Amino acid sequence: ETGVTQTPRHLVMGMTNKKSLKCEQHLGHNAMYWYKQSAKKPLELMFVYNFKEQTENNSVPSRFSPECPNSSHLFLHLHTLQPEDSALYLCASSHSGQGGKTEAFFGQGTRLTVV
């Protein structure tokens, strides 16, 4: 059983819709990540949050808007997406800081289809 939970697991949305992806972790981690994985492609880092502050934005278009209200929750707000944004969106969390274990744990992902 994963300590990182993502909802919904599947989402189909039109290009004019607004939707949000949710991620929750129960591992006491202080870093959270959004990754995008298109079909048969490697992971692409989108955003990183450390202690609720965004520390990395990997040149992601503004139609993707992250929100991190606390260290346990991470959202990805979506609006006016394009069909090429269809992909598996993965959330992960890890400890942050020097030393200690920093491996990341992933949620099962949200499979997004934009029609």
Place this chain on the structure above:
Amino acid sequence: RKEVEQDPGPFNVPEGATVAFNCTYSNSASQSFFWYRQDCRKEPKLLMSVYSSGNEDGRFTAQLNRASQYISLLIRDSKLSDSATYLCVVNKEGYSTLTFGKGTMLLVSP
């Protein structure tokens, strides 16, 4: 030089074979290293951490060479169920923000 570089493969091996993957990293200050496994259409899962002294977990052995900045994964007696993509992961800047390689695909055939 890319931050984390892996041969994408695929590596096609028969059951029972031994196979090894290498991964190179560019940041000499990196401190933590991991191998993840990703099955088709699933999330990546931690396979094992990589320690300076090398470590073994059953059929899997991981090694770290800091001088040459590479890590390796050796799989002995390959099983069909080992077929997956293996991701090399390095802790960027010495702490926080993991950097993933693009993965090496392994296909084990009967």
